[in-house]
């Protein structure tokens with residue numbers, strides 16, 4: 155560290171103030187600093203005694219990054235993390251800008267970072283993570299990645315670069331095979347997972363992508379951290395010879411599996427300092443990550459926001475409803491380019507939809523017509539769609555659910571006056 | 580005699596491997612349209628190693644997937660190739676989307692230069708090292724105007740004299756002005772996803788009509804299809820309004 159980063163950091167902060175005043179995105183200031191001071195981001199790991207943890211995955215990155223961070227904080231560590239979705243190099247640097255001193259010094263013990271798959275190998279070379287946590291590979295963003303196996307390879311190629319540990323999903327057909335790509339003893343591979351009985355409890359299981367290029371599964375390996383019981387928002391997780399009953403930040407088996415992954419990762423960071431009691435307490439007070447089963451106050455009502463970004467996450471969230479939600483808004487816009495996959499999603503977890511919204515609303519309505527699920531209103535303009543929801547009587551029992559893609563979630567938050575990106579943290 | 584007395588058998592090939600772009604939606608669209616007219620649809624799935632149904636199906640559907648999926652099914656596809664070839668020659672309607680069309684073609688050239696022999700139902704060769712095309716498109720075909728989404732990096736070359744499915748007339752992905760897909764008898768290969776059939780009832784009706792005319796039955800849309808048609812029309816309208824939308828890829 156030193157004065158050489160002061161000018162770039164001040165310029166970056168100025169850019170941040172300007173883009174914020176304009177209500178713009180948060181990545182540009184980081185992009186600017188990365189260009190002005192290319193050696194700055196690579197200096198980060200040397201400042202962190204606890205090292206850098208990467209969280210990768212098609213689904214659950216934000217939630218699990220949040221879980222690992224909160225588990226470590228509950229053990230007294232000072233954690234640097236990036237906000238939801240700020241998972242490109244410029245996003246990481248932008249997050250740093252708000253935390254470092256003007257000489258670039260970061261006062262933290264450990265960094266826990268969600269990382270975009272496409273940038274993961276490059277960022278691993280820059281940030282030299284000690285631990286890489288790989289959550290899952292799902293059929294996701296095909297418009298971006300084209301083939302699912304490319305995404306799997308991006309994650310696996312990153313995992314093998316971890317200095318000490320790879321934590322991977324035993325139940326994922328691609329990622330469970332990472333050990334086959336590691337020649338020496340480092341990084342060590344450990345697994346998280348869910349028992350077969352627990353997976354069978356969820357209508358469509360874990361919805362991980364099938365590996366058609368190599369059907370030879372890893373088979374019966376032990377998971378260091380395993381979900382052995384799950385019911386809605388609680389899970390029982392076996393780890394390190396103990397059995398922990400934890401409260402999940404939102405409903406769903408995928409959150410239970412994320413919790414098992416986070417526990418194993420936190421345990422590797424903390425080593426002998428790991429305390430089961432502190433971990434259970436951390437989960438008890440944890441709030442949901444941004445847009446993942448989060449409750450928003452909307453007038454006198456509470457709205458539960460469920461964000462999805464692909465068919466797998468939509469399916470997992472629909473499967474998590476124990477009864478069909480009483481009032482439902484479903485919105486998808488052009489932020490999700492190709493939604494062919496809506497025909498692979500089983501929507502029978504819904505008994506009706508009150509309002510379908512977003513530019514792709516008619517496509518969704520067409521899908522639900524094929525499923526025989528009644529739709530009361532199709533209103534492509536989300537603002538008007540929300541007004542229709544608002545005009546409905548408060549739910550007598552159960553919940554008011556908004557099921558939205560990322561862009562519609564951001565827009566919806568803005569419309570109800572909770573648009574600030576930082577609010578979840 | 581009307582379709583109300585009829586059972587139509589739809590055979591979907593390799594639904595697990597070649598089904599990543601909502602291809603089950605194409606099967607669902609066929610079945611739903613038949614059922615709304617009072618008919619019965621029986622959907623059969625052919626998986627690797629399965630015996631083919633004893634009787635010819637009425638309509639065959641094969642979907643899209645990655646090259647690894649094509650590699651995993653190609654051996655079984657070769658095994659059933661004689662029957663598929665015979666069905667297509669006999670005029671059985673078939674819809675093949677993306678990789679399904681490629682595998683039914685003569686040859687696929689992988690990005691690394693490896694060549695995979697298809698089964699030659701379609702007189703096409705696919706080069707998988709082309710430029711990336713991801714976005715909305717409009718195809719003017721002999722069946723009608725088809726609207727949907729394409730996402731591939733392929734160049735498909737038809738043998739001399741082979742008919743395309745249609746002409747790409749709009750879209751910003753770089754395929755506009757070129758031909759889409761291939762047509763042999765009542766077998767259609769296309770790049771159009773969406774999935775294509777729910778969005779384009781005109782193509783669904785074409786496939787059903789070809790199946791039913793073999794039984795001497797006429798088929799056309801009825802008031803029972805009005806809601807499906809209305810929603811599809813609205814969905815296509817939004818796509819056409821956003822046809823110039825450029826989606827960023829990596």
Ligand SMILES: [Zn+2]
Nearest residue numbers: 508509530531
């Ligand atoms: Zn209503």
